Amino acid sequence: MGTRSRPLSPHLQVYRFEWTMLLSITHRITGVGLAVGSILLVWWLIALAIGPGYFAMAQGMLSSWVGRLLLLGWTWAMFYHLCNGIRHLCWDAGWGLEIGTARNSGLAVVAGSILLTLIFWGAIYMLRGA
Amino acid sequence: MSLRSPLARARGLGAAHNGTHHWWIQRLTSIALLPLLLWFAISFASLAAADHATASAWLRGPINAILMLALIAALFQHMQLGLQVVIEDYVHGHALKFVALIAVKYGTALLAIAAVFAVLKVAFG
Numbered sequence: 115m116g117t118r119s120r121p122l123s124p125h126l127q128v129y130r131f132e133w134t135m136l137l138s139i140t141h142r143i144t145g146v147g148l149a150v151g152s153i154l155l156v157w158w159l160i161a162l163a164i165g166p167g168y169f170a171m172a173q174g175m176l177s178s179w180v181g182r183l184l185l186l187g188w189t190w191a192m193f194y195h196l197c198n199g200i201r202h203l204c205w206d207a208g209w210g211l212e213i214g215t216a217r218n219s220g221l222a223v224v225a226g227s228i229l230l231t232l233i234f235w236g237a238i239y240m241l242r243g244a
Numbered sequence: 245m246s247l248r249s250p251l252a253r254a255r256g257l258g259a260a261h262n263g264t265h266h267w268w269i270q271r272l273t274s275i276a277l278l279p280l281l282l283w284f285a286i287s288f289a290s291l292a293a294a295d296h297a298t299a300s301a302w303l304r305g306p307i308n309a310i311l312m313l314a315l316i317a318a319l320f321q322h323m324q325l326g327l328q329v330v331i332e333d334y335v336h337g338h339a340l341k342f343v344a345l346i347a348v349k350y351g352t353a354l355l356a357i358a359a360v361f362a363v364l365k366v367a368f369g
């Protein structure tokens with residue numbers, strides 16, 4: 115089992131810290147968070163399939179303040195991962211890889227994800243009034 | 245001068261014998277998820293206070309049911325590939341990694357099947 119002690123990729127310790135690294139790990143964290151959240155989506159669909167009583171209970175839980183807080187977190191994670199995902203796809207196309215551009219697009223992703231989350235929830239509260 | 249045989253280079257499958265397939269499907273599903281997720285988020289928000297009749301009428305609409313199935317297909321494929329990479333990066337014990345990778349494969353497959361079943365039950369019920 116000598117292989118266990120070999121250095122493993124990704125070896126982060128050899129890099130000088132850059133704040134854009136935080137954006138990168140946040141893409142991963144939001145990806146895993148969204149994966150956990152997908153269980154909620156499946157549960158909601160199953161609740162709908164089970165029937166009126168169970169579905170009403172599920173809707174009630176989702177609109178409680180705990181439910182809303184979870185959904186708010188999930189909304190932001192979705193917008194962050196989605197915006198940064200576009201950033202990834204641009205890189206794959208060879209676009210925006212210069213250091214300055216990558217920093218600016220990173221800032222745009224952070225600002226965009228927060229703005230989209232606010233607009234999304236603002237629209238819900240404005241249209242529904244609750 | 246390369247140590248790889250000409251045949252290996254022509255096949256372009258690399259050490260995992262899988263080539264760019266994982267990477268490509270991850271991109272393909274992420275592009276599909278862009279519009280599908282936005283559509284679902286807006287639909288889900290508009291159903292926030294909906295009762296069972298309203299929500300199931302929504303899912304019975306053929307376009308909604310089809311988009312929902314498309315979302316499920318793209319989402320769980322993307323999620324499975326993504327979680328696989330995270331496990332490959334952080335879980336290093338041979339046995340544990342093996343178990344974790346299988347758990348992710350089966351877990352995401354089961355979630356997807358359960359979701360599809362629920363959608364079809366509502367759509368055809």
Ligand code: HEM
Pocket residue numbers: 141142144145146148149152195196197198199200202203270271274275277278281319322323325326327329330
């Ligand atoms: C609920 C939906 C989603 C879930 C559960 C999810 C989950 C994940 C996970 C777990 C990863 C692996 C992270 C890593 O390796 O660091 C990942 C990677 C990725 N996701 Fe998503 N994702 C979702 C939606 C999206 C969307 C809408 C896009 C749109 C562009 C996207 C684009 C990407 C890309 C490009 C990668 C690869 C990043 C890389 O190569 O490091 N994802 N996703």
